[in-house]
Amino acid sequence: MTWRASATAAPSSVVTAGSDPRVRLGGLSWAHFVNDGAANFLPGVLPAILVGLHLPIALAGTLMAALLVGQGLQPFVGLIGDRIGGRSLVLFGLLGSSLGAGLVGWVASPAALIAVLALIGVSNAMFHPQALAGVRQLADTRQGLAMSIFLVGGEIGRGVWPVLAGLCVSLGGLAWLGLLAVPGLLSLAVVWSCAPALTPRSPQAEPIAWRIHIGPLARLVGYCALRAFVIFCSVTLLPLMWSADGGSLTAGASLITVLLVVGVFGNLSGGWLADRLGSRALLIGSMLIVAPCAAGLGWVDGIGLWVLTAVLGIALFATLPLTILIAQDVLPENRSFGSGLALGLANALGAVAVIGVGPLVDSAGAAAGFMLAAAAALAAAVLAIWVPQHASNE
Numbered sequence: 001m002t003w004r005a006s007a008t009a010a011p012s013s014v015v016t017a018g019s020d021p022r023v024r025l026g027g028l029s030w031a032h033f034v035n036d037g038a039a040n041f042l043p044g045v046l047p048a049i050l051v052g053l054h055l056p057i058a059l060a061g062t063l064m065a066a067l068l069v070g071q072g073l074q075p076f077v078g079l080i081g082d083r084i085g086g087r088s089l090v091l092f093g094l095l096g097s098s099l100g101a102g103l104v105g106w107v108a109s110p111a112a113l114i115a116v117l118a119l120i121g122v123s124n125a126m127f128h129p130q131a132l133a134g135v136r137q138l139a140d141t142r143q144g145l146a147m148s149i150f151l152v153g154g155e156i157g158r159g160v161w162p163v164l165a166g167l168c169v170s171l172g173g174l175a176w177l178g179l180l181a182v183p184g185l186l187s188l189a190v191v192w193s194c195a196p197a198l199t200p201r202s203p204q205a206e207p208i209a210w211r212i213h214i215g216p217l218a219r220l221v222g223y224c225a226l227r228a229f230v231i232f233c234s235v236t237l238l239p240l241m242w243s244a245d246g247g248s249l250t251a252g253a254s255l256i257t258v259l260l261v262v263g264v265f266g267n268l269s270g271g272w273l274a275d276r277l278g279s280r281a282l283l284i285g286s287m288l289i290v291a292p293c294a295a296g297l298g299w300v301d302g303i304g305l306w307v308l309t310a311v312l313g314i315a316l317f318a319t320l321p322l323t324i325l326i327a328q329d330v331l332p333e334n335r336s337f338g339s340g341l342a343l344g345l346a347n348a349l350g351a352v353a354v355i356g357v358g359p360l361v362d363s364a365g366a367a368a369g370f371m372l373a374a375a376a377a378l379a380a381a382v383l384a385i386w387v388p389q390h391a392s393n394e
Helices: 021-039 042-052 057-084 088-106 110-138 143-172 174-186 188-194 210-244 249-261 263-277 279-297 303-317 320-330 335-354 357-364 366-386
Strands: none
Touching (some): 021 174, 042 174, 042 249, 088 188, 110 335, 143 263, 210 320, 249 263, 263 279, 357 366
16 A cells, blocks of 8 residues: 655644554544544443433434434535645544533433534534545555545444443443543544644635536435435444343443444455445445345344344445545545535435434334335445446555
8 A cells, every 4th residue: 555644735734643644544543433432322322311311212213313413514514624624623523522422421301412412413523524535645545445444443433332331321320421521532632643734725726516516426425325324223223122122231232333343344345345346336236235134133133133233234334435435536626525425414314314213113113114224225226326436546
């Protein structure tokens, strides 16, 4: 892999940790682990929060939407990030996600909880666009691998932190969730040292050619939104289903860990598969695997549930780095914006759709929710036929 020390960045991007781009990528991956962990541990303790605030299970989707819908701001944050350059939005995003995580266990009303979840969602939106653009800037070639390494940090964070949150609640109650703010606050210096200071977009640069790009971007965002819906359905329903069957809070959160952490194998192999099969084949094939796995989650139990969850994670996350690179290909001079569309806007659309899952599960059971997720995966496989392809630079 060929790396560059932010050749197109402002001189201020060359700092002590910035002399080795591989070290900087490692630092950004750690920051991604901490940020996404703090911003996504809610499903692991959602059963305890519903009980603590005396809320019905039908509101589970609404709480998840409050947490995730703020990611819809990522495209706008990306536009700002492209215009101002630097790395300040990455810093503010990590700070807000961490503080919000620490406040979740201290709220005393549903309104306060939704406000804190919204703070986390907005902060999470601030973190990603500049960070994703910075990762691509660090590597000349094998950008898919560099993107995968960065995204692995976030996936492991989303997988590990629900279990950590469950342990905190089991040992000391909801108030112990305040401990989850500490890693992010201590990692702000890492972000300052490792994130490239992006070059501001020139005022004389050509404006975005919306007539050319709107169609390909809409199809890509639609695909990513359907994939996000499947992910959010799975991480919401698995712990609730486990808890409803009498399982422990920590074990239910461990299902999320299996989904996301085992999904790292899909993340790391996705670029390799795309180079050999073609990006479109990977986009379609992965969703054809996701659909039967998602449908089966509502019907299997025992070891089969854990195995099916692992396979689902691998198939879901195999396409994540690829879709971000495709968005950046479509908008090469607005990479923060492109990243925000493929990740943030798509996640927000998927989150809004999850609102309807709570009442469905309340009336028809978890199997109905998983069948809906399977249908979304099949729709994504069809849509992938018209999604732009990524040309590898290996």
